[in-house]
Amino acid sequence: MNNYVYEVGNNLYINLTNQCSNDCFFCIRNGHDEMNGTNLWLEKEPTVADVLAQLPDDLSKYDEVVFCGFGEPTYKIDMLHELGKFFKSKGKVTRINTNGQANLVFGEDVCEKLVGAIDKVNVSLNASNAKEYQRICKSIFGEDSFEAMLEFAHRCQDLGMDVIMSVVDIIGKDEVDACQKLCDERGLKLRVRAFE
Ligand code: SF4
Incomplete structure (x- = not known):
C-alpha cells in the first residue's frame, strides 16, 4: 500500500514523493523504507484525490499538517499549493520540511x-x-545549491512564511556555531536538532 498520510505525535504528515535532489548521508531513507512502522516508500506518487482519500475524518486533533515524507515535498509544488489551501480552509497550521532547492x-x-x-x-x-x-x-x-537554499529561505520569509533553518547536532559544535553565525548574519532563525 502507498501511505500518503501518516501520524507522528500530534501532527498529520503528508507523503507526496520519493524524489529528492539531495543524497544526504544521514537520510533515513538509507537502508530503510519505513518510519515509526509506516512504509513510506511510494510505488506510485499520489494525486490530490489520492491524498484526500486517505485523510482521517477528524482533522481537529492534529496540531500541524506537515508535508515531509521520504522525498522532497517541493517536487510537488502544485500539489502543495492545492493541498495546503485545502488544509488552511479547514483551519489547520501547515508546514513543509524542505531542502530549499525548489527554485533550482x-x-x-x-x-x-x-x-x-x-x-x-x-x-x-x-x-x-x-x-x-x-x-x-x-x-x-552541486555547491550552487547552498546559496540557492538560503535565497529560497529568504524569499519565503519575505513572502510572510515563518521560516526556520535546521541543523542536526552530529555535524559538531564548531559547525553548529558557524551555522548560528551564518543565520544571525542572514537574519534567519536556526533550530538545532538531535540526531536520532
Ligand atoms: S534532503 Fe531530506 S529527503 Fe533528501 S536526501 Fe536529504 S534528508 Fe533525505
Whole structure:
C-alpha cells in the first residue's frame, strides 16, 4: 500500500514523493523504507484525490499538517499549493520540511505558490558553507545549491512564511556555531536538532 498520510505525535504528515535532489548521508531513507512502522516508500506518487482519500475524518486533533515524507515535498509544488489551501480552509497550521532547492528544481522562483498554503517552512541548512553542504548532502546541483537554499529561505520569509533553518547536532559544535553565525548574519532563525 502507498501511505500518503501518516501520524507522528500530534501532527498529520503528508507523503507526496520519493524524489529528492539531495543524497544526504544521514537520510533515513538509507537502508530503510519505513518510519515509526509506516512504509513510506511510494510505488506510485499520489494525486490530490489520492491524498484526500486517505485523510482521517477528524482533522481537529492534529496540531500541524506537515508535508515531509521520504522525498522532497517541493517536487510537488502544485500539489502543495492545492493541498495546503485545502488544509488552511479547514483551519489547520501547515508546514513543509524542505531542502530549499525548489527554485533550482523548477528553474524559476516557485515560492509564491506556497503563499496562503504553507504557514511554516523548515529548511534543512545542514552546514555552514557550500563546500561542506555539498559534502554532506551531495546535491545534484552541486555547491550552487547552498546559496540557492538560503535565497529560497529568504524569499519565503519575505513572502510572510515563518521560516526556520535546521541543523542536526552530529555535524559538531564548531559547525553548529558557524551555522548560528551564518543565520544571525542572514537574519534567519536556526533550530538545532538531535540526531536520532
Ligand atoms: S534532503 Fe531530506 S529527503 Fe533528501 S536526501 Fe536529504 S534528508 Fe533525505
